[in-house]
Amino acid sequence: MKQISLRISDLEKEHLDRYCEITERSQTDVLRQYIRSLAVSGLLNPINNPAIPPDSDPTGKKL
Numbered sequence: 001m002k003q004i005s006l007r008i009s010d011l012e013k014e015h016l017d018r019y020c021e022i023t024e025r026s027q028t029d030v031l032r033q034y035i036r037s038l039a040v041s042g043l044l045n046p047i048n049n050p051a052i053p054p055d056s057d058p059t060g061k062k063l
Contacts, residue, residue: 008016022028036047 016027016030020030022029038044039046
């Protein structure tokens with residue numbers, strides 16, 4: 001399992017926090033789902049079968 005960090009504006013962080021609150025999902029879950037959805041026509045397909053379910057911690061343990 002790899003770890004990344006990123007810099008976002010205060011407004012972006014507030015937006016992410018609010019989204020997670022409304023959807024009752026963790027930031028990790030939201031960002032993983034977004035990364036899995038990334039695609040480039042003809043070059044990169046979305047990831048359909050994640051190795052770790054979105055409702056689990058980084059070790060695969062169900063939350």
